[in-house]
Amino acid sequence: xxPHRFRVAVCGGGVGGLxxxxxxxxxxxxxxxxxxAASAFTEIGAGIGVWPRAWKVLCSLGLADELAKxxxxxxxxxxxxxxxxxxxxxxxxxxxxxLSTPGGLLAFHRADFHGVLLRHLGRHCGKxxxxxxxxxxxxxxxxxxxxxxxxxxxxxxxxxLIGADGVKSAARACLVEELAAVARAEGRHQDAQKVLAAGxxxxxxxxxxxxxxxxxxxxQRLPSHRVLENPMLYLGKNSEIxxxxxQRGAMINLAAFRARYDLEYTTFKGPWMQDVPPSxxxxxxxxxxxxxxxxxxSAERVNRWAIHTTLPLxxxxxxxxxxxxDSAHAMMPYQGAGAxxxxxxxFILATVLGDRRTTQSTISRALRVYDSIRRPFALRIQExxxxxxxxxxxxxxxxTFDRPACAQPGSEDAEKLKEIRTRIRMNWEWAWKTTLDGDxxxxxxxxxxxAYGS
Ligand SMILES: Cc1cc2nc3c(=O)[nH]c(=O)nc-3n(C[C@H](O)[C@H](O)[C@H](O)COP(=O)(O)OP(=O)(O)OC[C@H]3O[C@@H](n4cnc5c(N)ncnc54)[C@H](O)[C@@H]3O)c2cc1C
Numbered sequence: 242x243x244p245h246r247f248r249v250a251v252c253g254g255g256v257g258g259l260x261x262x263x264x265x266x267x268x269x270x271x272x273x274x275x276x277x278a279a280s281a282f283t284e285i286g287a288g289i290g291v292w293p294r295a296w297k298v299l300c301s302l303g304l305a306d307e308l309a310k311x312x313x314x315x316x317x318x319x320x321x322x323x324x325x326x327x328x329x330x331x332x333x334x335x336x337x338x339x340l341s342t343p344g345g346l347l348a349f350h351r352a353d354f355h356g357v358l359l360r361h362l363g364r365h366c367g368k369x370x371x372x373x374x375x376x377x378x379x380x381x382x383x384x385x386x387x388x389x390x391x392x393x394x395x396x397x398x399x400x401x402l403i404g405a406d407g408v409k410s411a412a413r414a415c416l417v418e419e420l421a422a423v424a425r426a427e428g429r430h431q432d433a434q435k436v437l438a439a440g441x442x443x444x445x446x447x448x449x450x451x452x453x454x455x456x457x458x459x460x461q462r463l464p465s466h467r468v469l470e471n472p473m474l475y476l477g478k479n480s481e482i483x484x485x486x487x488q489r490g491a492m493i494n495l496a497a498f499r500a501r502y503d504l505e506y507t508t509f510k511g512p513w514m515q516d517v518p519p520s521x522x523x524x525x526x527x528x529x530x531x532x533x534x535x536x537x538x539s540a541e542r543v544n545r546w547a548i549h550t551t552l553p554l555x556x557x558x559x560x561x562x563x564x565x566x567d568s569a570h571a572m573m574p575y576q577g578a579g580a581x582x583x584x585x586x587x588f589i590l591a592t593v594l595g596d597r598r599t600t601q602s603t604i605s606r607a608l609r610v611y612d613s614i615r616r617p618f619a620l621r622i623q624e625x626x627x628x629x630x631x632x633x634x635x636x637x638x639x640x641t642f643d644r645p646a647c648a649q650p651g652s653e654d655a656e657k658l659k660e661i662r663t664r665i666r667m668n669w670e671w672a673w674k675t676t677l678d679g680d681x682x683x684x685x686x687x688x689x690x691x692a693y694g695s
Contacts, residue, residue: 244270245270245271245272246268246270246271246599246600246601247271247272247400247401247600247601247604248271248272248273248274248386248398248399248400248401249265249271249272249273249274249399249400249401249402249403249594250273250274250275250276250387250389250397250399250401250402250403251265251273251274251275251276251403251405252276252372252374252389252402252403252404252405252406252411252412253276253277253278253374253404253405253406253407253410253412253566253568254275254276254277254279254282254368254370254405255284255405255406255407255566255567255583256284256289256354256355256358256566256580256583256584257405257565257566257567257580257583257584257586257587258275258277258403258405258406258565258566258587259275259282259355259358259359259362260298260299260302260358260583260584260587260588261403261405261565261586261587261590261591262275262362262363262366263302263304263358263361263362263363264302264587264588264590264591264592264595265363265366265591265594265595266361266362266363266365266366267302267363267591267595268591268594268595269363269365271594271595272365272367273362273363273365273366273367274366274367274368274369274397274399275362275366275367275368275369276369276372276374276389276391276397277368277369277370277371277372278371278372278373278374278392278406279370279371280370280371281370282355282359282368282370283352283355284351284352284354284355287350287351287451287452287453287487287492287494288348288349288350288351288453288485288487288494289348289349289350289351289354289577289580290346290347290348290349290485290577291346291347291348291349291577291580291581291584292342292346292347292577292578292581292672292673293342293343293344293672293673294581294585294671294672294673294675294676294677295580295581295582295584295585295672296316296344296347297676297677298584298585298588298677299584301588302361302588303361304357304358304361307357307360307361308347308349308354308357311349311350311353311354311357312347312348312349313347313348313349313485313486313487313488313489313490314345314347314348316344316347317344318343318344319343319344320341320342320343320344320345321341321342321343321344321345322339322340322341322345322471322472323340323341323342323345323346323472324339324340324346324472324473324474324483324485325338325339325340325467325471325472325473325474326338326339326340326473326474326476326662326665327473327474327475327476328475328476328477328635328642328646328658329475329476329477329482329529329530329532329533330475330476330477330478330480330526330528330529330530331477331528331529331530331645331646332530332645333530333645334475334530334532334533335646335647335648335658336648337648337655337658337659337661337662338658338662338665340662340665340666340669342672342673343673344673345472346472346485346577348472348485348486348487348494349487350487350488350492353488371393372391372393372395373391373392373393373411374389374390374391374392374404374406374411374412375390375391375392375411376390376411376414376415377389377390377402377412377415377562378390379402379419379559379560379561379562381560385400385561385601386398386399386400387399387400387401387402387561387562389402400561400601400604401561401562401563401594401604401608402561402562402563403562403563403564403565403590404416404562404563404564404565404568404569405564405565405566405568405583405587406568407566407567407568407571408442408549408550408551408567408568408571409442409549410564410567410568412562412564412568413440413551413554413564413568413569414440414441415562416554416558416559416562416564417436417437417439417440417554418437418440419559419560419562420436420554420555420556420559421433421434421436421437423559424436432555436554436555438552439551439552439553439554442549442550442551442571443505443506443507443549443550443551443552444504444505444506444507444508444509444547444548444549445500445505445506445548445549445550445573445627446500446501446502446503446504446505446506446507447498447499447500447501447547447548447573447630448498448499448545448546448547448548449496449497449498449545449546449548449574450495450496450497450498450499450517450521450522450525450543450544450545450546451495451496451497451543451544451545451546452494452495452497452519452522452540452541452542452543452544453487453492453493453494453495453542454492454493454495454539454540454541454542455491455492455493456469456486456490456491456492456493458539458541459493459535459536459539462535462538462539463532463535466532466535466536467532468484468485468486468493468532468536469486469490469493470486471485472484472485472486473485474633475529475533476633476634476635476661477526477529477634477635478634478635478636478641478642478643479499479500479501479634479635479636480497480498480499480500480525480526480634481497481498481500481575481630481633481634482495482496482497482498482526482533482536483495483496483498483574483577484496484536493536493539495536495537495540496574497522497525497526497537498548498630498633498634499525500630500634500636502631502636509547509549511547513546513547513549514544514545514546514547515544515545516542516543516544516545517543517544517545518543519537519538519540519541519542519543521543521545522537522540522543522545523537523538548573548574549571550571550572550573550623550627551567551568551569551570551571553570553620553623554569554616556612556616557569557570557611557612557615557616558605558608558609558611558612560605560608561604561605561608562608563590563608563611563612565583565586565587565590565615566579566580566582566583566586566587567579567583569586569615569616569619570582570616570619570620570622570623571623572622572623572626572627573623573626573627573629573630574626575626575627575629575630575633576622576625576626576629576668576669576672578622578626578672579626581672582619582622582623585615585618585619585677585680586611586615586619588677588681589611589614589615589677589680589681589684590608590611590615592681592684592685593607593608593610593611593684593685593688594607596685596688598688598689599688602695603695605694605695606688606693606694606695607688609693609694610684610687610688610690610693611684613687613693614680614683614684614687615680618680622671625668625669625671628664628668629665629668629669632661632664632665632668633665635661637661637664639657639660640657640660640661640664642654642657646658
């Protein structure tokens with residue numbers, strides 16, 4: 242007889258997949274396999290920011306000490322400046338808000354963050370690289386296992402599949418087919434069409450230019466540049482730049498966004514990620530203030546990312562398969578929340594699966610509980626992130642600018658900027674004012690609720 246209660250396969254070894262595997266590693270009677278498409282467990286991209294709500298989850302997994310060592314600024318509960326907001330698309334920018342939150346935004350270098358997660362995977366966790374999931378099959382027959390088929394022609398089986406394979410998720414594509422088949426079988430043909438249409442990722446109409454460069458390069462240009470000490474958001478019409486120091490101030494992480502809302506949900510032509518000449522981004526921001534152009538001139542290598550998101554699904558779960566992170570709810574990066582939401586998904590999933598009441602025969606119930614807790618919340622954050630982007634790019638109805646803003650207190654421009662900052666803060670407060678604790682308790686209570694079936 243197997244010593245394990247059941248076997249979980251996590252497809253995708255990004256932030257969400259690894260946090261899920263770390264959280265599941267606490268339950269020694271659950272066997273875990275992580276299947277990663279790439280040839281190594283690595284993270285591309287530069288910086289990643291974590292808000293207090295997700296940070297507390299990482300702490301409860303015993304990661305606080307190691308992560309604290311690699312954070313730009315050591316974690317604290319004391320109010321910290323998360324970002325200074327400045328309107329930068331004019332000859333001389335206007336500072337209009339300093340967002341200060343308990344603990345601020347904890348910034349990490351992505352590869353360092355990933356390294357800590359990898360070191361915390363349990364010994365009973367199998368790690369498989371170069372395993373790109375192509376599809377899965379769950380039969381409703383007597384054999385309860387799920388078959389996984391990989392691109393290299395190999396296959397594997399598991400009792401629970403967690404699709405943590407990012408925005409281009411193969412697990413999501415299969416799950417959507419299953420949800421549509423159920424809808425068709427119940428005569429809900431329109432629902433079937435709708436869910437199928439929501440399956441593939443959609444281009445947001447926005448591209449992000451991402452760069453990482455030594456602080457020294459910027460210091461040589463302007464020793465007093467505010468970004469050397471301060472995390473900044475520069476706002477402008479149809480564009481926004483998020484920039485902050487990482488690696489204890491040694492490097493600067495920059496993401497410059499350019500939005501075309503008229504192209505939202507169309508198909509992006511070309512590769513989703515591509516190295517581009519730094520002159521391309523400079524050209525896009527050539528009418529911005531000198532300190533912004535100085536930042537862009539410091540970047541020697543620039544990647545352009547076409548930001549894709551997903552449309553809401555009626556469920557993140559089908560039978561014994563669950564989606565988490567970007568495969569479930571890829572969102573705009575304007576609240577620095579995508580990874581945090583993946584971390585929350587991972588923790589709730591591991592909590593309901595790890596609970597002693599969950600056995601081979603009640604896996605589906607545990608996943609339905611996960612869905613009922615996480616889907617509404619994550620979709621709300623997805624929408625709030627989109628709305629923050631509209632505010633940052635000065636596209637919010639009634640809050641747009643067609644000429645340089647004047648900072649004169651009481652002026653119409655100053656009132657608009659005030660309204661923008663109020664809305665940004667209200668949309669975002671969940672990240673530092675709330676915790677996951679209530680949702681964890683609710684999930685554990687719901688495991689006994691007959692409404693979630695067997
Ligand atoms: C510019 C930008 C800045 C951002 N900044 C922040 C931030 O500061 N804070 C924050 O919280 N979020 C941020 N995000 C969002 C965040 O990066 C994502 O939400 C997060 O990485 C999602 O994690 P994930 O594990 O779901 O997916 P991913 O990180 O995409 O990981 C998916 C993994 O699955 C693997 N994979 C893919 N397909 C398959 C397959 N078929 N089979 C097996 N493996 C597969 C991939 O190789 C990858 O390792 C930002 C996003 C962008 C674009």
